[in-house]
Amino acid sequence: xxxxxxxxxxxVKRTGEKVFLECVxxxxxxxxxxxxxxxGLGLRLIYFSYDVKMKEKxxxxxxxxxxxxxxxxxxxxxxxxxTNQTSMYLCASSLFTGGSPLHFxxxxxxxxx
Amino acid sequence: GQQLNQSxxxxxxxxxxxxxxxxxxxxxxxxxxWYKQDPGEGPVLLIALYKAGELTSNGRLTAQFGITxxxxxxxxxxxxxSDVGIYFCAGIKNKLVFGAGTILRVKS
Numbered sequence: 001x002x003x004x005x006x007x008x009x010x011x012v013k014r015t016g017e018k019v020f021l022e023c024v025x026x027x028x029x030x031x032x033x034x035x036x037x038x039x040g041l042g043l044r045l046i047y048f049s050y051d052v053k054m055k056e057k058x059x060x061x062x063x064x065x066x067x068x069x070x071x072x073x074x075x076x077x078x079x080x081x082x083t084n085q086t087s088m089y090l091c092a093s094s095l096f097t098g099g100s101p102l103h104f105x106x107x108x109x110x111x112x113x
Numbered sequence: 114g115q116q117l118n119q120s121x122x123x124x125x126x127x128x129x130x131x132x133x134x135x136x137x138x139x140x141x142x143x144x145x146x147w148y149k150q151d152p153g154e155g156p157v158l159l160i161a162l163y164k165a166g167e168l169t170s171n172g173r174l175t176a177q178f179g180i181t182x183x184x185x186x187x188x189x190x191x192x193x194x195s196d197v198g199i200y201f202c203a204g205i206k207n208k209l210v211f212g213a214g215t216i217l218r219v220k221s
Contacts, residue, residue: 004155042211042212042213042214043156043201043211090155090156092155098143098205098207099143099144099163099205101144101146101158101161102146102158102203102209103158104148104155104156104157105155106154106155107153107154107155109153
C-alpha cells in the first residue's frame with residue numbers, strides 16, 4: 001500500500017510566522033501535490049511537482065512556496081502565515097503523469113491566529 | 114476550464130438502502146476516480162476506472178465509466194453507518210479535476 005505521511009495532524013501558528021508542512025511518500029512516486037480543502041470550496045491545488053527540484057503552480061499558489069529536494073519529500077512553505085491560510089492541507093502523490101490516481105496523506109489542519 | 118458537476122450535494126439515507134451518486138462534465142476524461150473522505154482524514158481511493166464503459170466493483174461499491182467519457186456514477190449497496198463521509202469524484206485528462214463532493218449521512 002502507498003503511504004503518504006504528513007508530519008503534523010494539527011498546527012497552530014501566529015500571523016506572520018514562517019510555516020513548514022512536510023510530506024513524505026514511500027512508493028517512489030514521480031508526482032507530488034499540495035491541496036487545501038475548505039468548506040464549500042472543495043479541493044484546490046496549490047503546487048505540484050513532477051520531479052526532484054521541479055515545481056509547478058497550481059490554481060492558488062499565492063502566499064505559498066514549495067521545495068522538493070528529494071523524490072520522496074515535498075514541503076509546503078507559508079512564508080508569512082495569514083489568517084486566511086487557516087485550512088486543511090492535504091499532500092498527495094501519484095506514480096506517473098496522465099492517469100495515475102492520487103494517494104493522499106491524512107492532512108494537516110492548520111490554524112493561524 | 115474543465116469542471117465536474119457532482120450530485121447530489123448531500124444525502125441522508127436509511128441504513129440498508131442503496132445509494133447512487135454521479136459526476137458529469139462537458140469535457141472528456143481518460144480516467145475517473147472515486148474517493149471517500151472520513152471526517153478529519155485524507156481522501157482514500159475507492160475505485161479507479163480507465164476505460165469507457167468499464168464497470169468495477171469494490172465490495173458493496175460499484176462504479177462505472179460512462180460511454181461518452183463525460184460522466185461516471187458510484188453506487189453503494191446496503192448502506193451501513195460507516196459509509197458516512199464525503200465522496201469525491203475526480204476526472205483526469207492532462208490534469209486532475211475534482212468534483213465538489215457528496216456528503217453522505219446514514220440514519221441507523
